[in-house]
Amino acid sequence: MIKERFFLYRKTFLALIVAGIFISIPWVTSDFFVLMAIRVMYFGMLTMSLTFLAGELGVVSLMQASFFGIAGYFVAILQTRYGLPFPFPPLVGIAVSLIIAGLLGMLVIRVRGIYFLMLTLVLGQLVWALASQWSSVTEGDTGIMNVYAPVLFGISMEKSKTAFYYFQLFFFAGATWFLIALRRSPFGLMLRGIRESESRMRMLGYPVSLLRYAAFVFAALVAAIGGVFFVYFMGLINPSSVSLATNVETLLAAILGGINTLAGAVLGTGILKTLDVVLSGITKRYLLFMGIMFLFVILFAPKGIIGTVRNYGRSFLSPLMRWFGLGED
Amino acid sequence: MKDVDLVINHGESRALIGPNGAGKTTLFNLITGEIRSDRGEISLFGANITHEPVQKRIQLNLGRTYQMSNLFQELTVKENLFLATWKRGDVSWSLLATLFRSWNEFKAPCHHAFEIARQVGLEERFNAKVNELSHGEHRQLELGIILAHSPKILLLDEPMAGLSATERSFMTRQIMGLKSEMTIVIIEHDIDVAFSIADQVSVLHQGSIIAEGSPEETRANPQVQQIYTLSRNSKDKQYD
Numbered sequence: 001m002i003k004e005r006f007f008l009y010r011k012t013f014l015a016l017i018v019a020g021i022f023i024s025i026p027w028v029t030s031d032f033f034v035l036m037a038i039r040v041m042y043f044g045m046l047t048m049s050l051t052f053l054a055g056e057l058g059v060v061s062l063m064q065a066s067f068f069g070i071a072g073y074f075v076a077i078l079q080t081r082y083g084l085p086f087p088f089p090p091l092v093g094i095a096v097s098l099i100i101a102g103l104l105g106m107l108v109i110r111v112r113g114i115y116f117l118m119l120t121l122v123l124g125q126l127v128w129a130l131a132s133q134w135s136s137v138t139e140g141d142t143g144i145m146n147v148y149a150p151v152l153f154g155i156s157m158e159k160s161k162t163a164f165y166y167f168q169l170f171f172f173a174g175a176t177w178f179l180i181a182l183r184r185s186p187f188g189l190m191l192r193g194i195r196e197s198e199s200r201m202r203m204l205g206y207p208v209s210l211l212r213y214a215a216f217v218f219a220a221l222v223a224a225i226g227g228v229f230f231v232y233f234m235g236l237i238n239p240s241s242v243s244l245a246t247n248v249e250t251l252l253a254a255i256l257g258g259i260n261t262l263a264g265a266v267l268g269t270g271i272l273k274t275l276d277v278v279l280s281g282i283t284k285r286y287l288l289f290m291g292i293m294f295l296f297v298i299l300f301a302p303k304g305i306i307g308t309v310r311n312y313g314r315s316f317l318s319p320l321m322r323w324f325g326l327g328e329d
Numbered sequence: 330m331k332d333v334d335l336v337i338n339h340g341e342s343r344a345l346i347g348p349n350g351a352g353k354t355t356l357f358n359l360i361t362g363e364i365r366s367d368r369g370e371i372s373l374f375g376a377n378i379t380h381e382p383v384q385k386r387i388q389l390n391l392g393r394t395y396q397m398s399n400l401f402q403e404l405t406v407k408e409n410l411f412l413a414t415w416k417r418g419d420v421s422w423s424l425l426a427t428l429f430r431s432w433n434e435f436k437a438p439c440h441h442a443f444e445i446a447r448q449v450g451l452e453e454r455f456n457a458k459v460n461e462l463s464h465g466e467h468r469q470l471e472l473g474i475i476l477a478h479s480p481k482i483l484l485l486d487e488p489m490a491g492l493s494a495t496e497r498s499f500m501t502r503q504i505m506g507l508k509s510e511m512t513i514v515i516i517e518h519d520i521d522v523a524f525s526i527a528d529q530v531s532v533l534h535q536g537s538i539i540a541e542g543s544p545e546e547t548r549a550n551p552q553v554q555q556i557y558t559l560s561r562n563s564k565d566k567q568y569d
Contacts, residue, residue: 186415186432189404193412196401203361203399204413204478205387 022169026162034165036277038233040270041172045226047253047265049219052179055260056188057215058195059116062247063104063124067220068227069131069242071097075228076144076237077137086150090228094221101220109212112198124247131239143238147231157232168229175222179262182218191215256297258304267305330356331536333369337482337529342513344527344544346520348556351533353516354396357484361393362386373482392480396487396516398467402460406451406470409459410442411435413477442477449473449503465496472503483507485515489522501525524548532556 026034049064074093078084084092104123111119131138138144149157149164157164182188190211193201201208231237240246249272257268275293279286301308330352337343345353358364360371362383371379373389401409415438433439446452449469454462459470468488475483488504489497497519504526507513517523524530524544532540532553540550547553 181429184431184433185428186411186430186435187428189408189412189432190415192404192408193401196403197399199363200399200401200474201412202383203363203387203393204474205384206412207384 019173022173026165031161034161036274038161038165038168038229039273040266041168042226042229042233043250043253043273044266044269045172045175045229046223047250047257047269048176048179048262049221049223049226050250051254051257051259051262051265052182052222053215053219054254055262056183056191056195057212059112060251060259061108061120061216061219062117062244062251063120063127064219064223064250065242065246066124066127067097067101067223068230068246069127069237070100071224071227072231072237072241073131073138073144075231076147079147080144086152093228094224097224097227098217098221101217101224105213105216105220109209109216121244121247124242125244128239128242128244131242138239141239143236145236147235147237149232164233168233171225171229175225176262176266178218179222183262187211187214252294254304256294256304258306258308260303261306264304264306271305330359330366330369333533333536333538335531335538337512337514339374340512342508342515342526342528344523344530345514345516345533346518346523346530346547347533350535352536353533354486355536356533357393357486357514357516360386360484361391387478390479390481391484392475392478392482393484394471394475394486394488396490398464398471400459400467400470400474403458405456405458406446406462407439407442407455408432409470410445410473410477411438413474414438414441414445445473445477448476450499464491465493468492468496468500469503472500476507480511482512482514485513485517487516487518489517489519497522 022037025037029037046064046068049067050061053059053061053064071090071093074096075089078089078092108116108119108123132141134140149167151157152163152167155163157167190201190206193204193206194208194211198208227241230241253268253272254265255268256264256271257266258264272290275290276286279289283289297304303311333352333356335356345356347353355364359366360373362378362381362385366379369379370377373386373391376389378386378389401412404412411432415432415435443452443455446455449472451466451469451473454466459467462470468491472485472488485504488500492500501522504513504515508526513526515523515526517526524547527544530540530542530544530547531538532547532550534556539556540547540553542550
């Protein structure tokens with residue numbers, strides 16, 4: 001009991017440190033860093049939705065950006081075309097994204113492994129084709145512009161990036177807590193059971209398809225929340241947000257950080273987005289350098305940064321991570 | 330399977346024996362619903378389950394172990410047994426109830442999981458990952474997972490496969506101890522073990538039941554002796 005309480009406090013201590021870092025960012029860093037952090041958080045939610053499915057169910061989805069983009073498109077359409085006031089556009093956007101995830105989920109839960117990857121790739125491309133071709137609704141390749149972040153409690157999220165940061169941080173923390181709570185719950189354990197042996201789970205009487213379906217929809221929810229903040233921050237949305245490139249970039253961020261972990265999702269997104277900005281400012285061939293970096297990650301750290309740090313049991317970081325109770329995560 | 334007519338009475342221990350490829354595991358798969366039957370009828374406790382899905386049959390207290398251990402390799406013994414005990418009705422099993430509480434906080438299934446681990450001799454390996462266990466411990470856990478589910482009829486598919494003599498003796502004692510609590514159907518290549526556990530024996534050959542009776546009757550059956558001699562000879566020829 002005492003050990004359990006100590007364990008609980010250690011995790012609370014870690015949570016407080018992480019919360020403190022996130023809360024202090026606008027006070028101790030530059031405006032550029034705040035903008036980068038905003039970017040990392042909304043893309044981080046997209047990557048977390050992918051790593052949740054990969055880590056818990058053992059499937060890699062190449063269509064999480066679709067749910068991210070669908071929510072974004074609906075926010076843009078409802079605000080710019082129909083003038084709906086906040087919070088209706090994001091609520092409808094997330095709801096539509098969930099309904100589409102619910103419909104497509106009935107298809108994708110039937111397949112596993114490489115077939116899951118292929119089917120989600122095809123469905124993701126279908127969403128991209130719709131965004132690109134259905135010009136009367138989506139404005140085609142130009143996309144929808146002039147989307148403004150809302151005014152909350154008299155503060156314009158559009159004008160104050162610090163306010164936007166905290167507004168997004170609240171939902172980012174909520175989405176992260178939601179996924180962590182799911183992972184820790186019996187539901188999360190059931191998903192890991194399905195990942196390890198689907199036939200055994202069926203023999204134990206679990207509704208395997210329903211559980212896979214629920215996981216898929218929950219992951220889509222987190223991606224959709226990210227999509228809402230993406231469109232509010234960028235002020236526009238176009239087919240590139242639902243493209244294969246975005247899906248692959250999300251997968252690369254997950255691989256870089258550690259595809260089985262939520263922390264890896266955020267870390268990978270942070271590194272990828274930072275390098276994206278830094279390298280593209282130095283050279284036009286920045287994609288070449290990114291490619292070389294991924295080659296090194298896949299060859300020498302296939303479990304990503306978090307996985308590799310955990311593997312080196314004698315390194316100085318691992319005892320620290322174990323102390324914080326992250327060893328079994 | 331061809332014209333298989335098999336009746337197993339409540340509380341009985343039945344061994345299914347036969348050479349490789351006789352259809353023993355296929356028969357198990359048909360009973361559990363992992364293979365759908367295109368003809369015939371399967372009844373469990375008087376209810377026709379021929380067209381019922383696997384989950385429904387499990388709800389009717391059917392449990393099975395696999396020839397090859399089918400465990401959650403990356404999870405711990407505790408997590409394996411928790412998943413097996415979770416649906417026993419100790420806690421509210423609705424999706425919503427499971428979402429926002431750590432599985433470790435559900436004390437009753439955790440306690441039951443530990444009791445099962447003790448019953449199958451894995452209490453000291455309770456927090457070890459399954460992929461760190463020996464083959465014998467895998468078989469013990471396999472049995473534990475089924476026991477956690479409290480089945481009324483237990484299908485054991487070669488539970489002694491790959492076990493050492495000591496482990497076999499431990500496993501045999503475990504199964505003998507279950508005879509009073511549940512109906513047991515066992516597939517076992519070790520005839521001595523099968524006959525020591527079973528009250529009745531059914532012999533399968535090329536998808537049909539060719540003999541039924543007590544272990545003594547089966548042992549004395551000339552047709553059974555011939556099949557086993559043929560089977561052994563063909564194996565010897567393969568090795569030659």
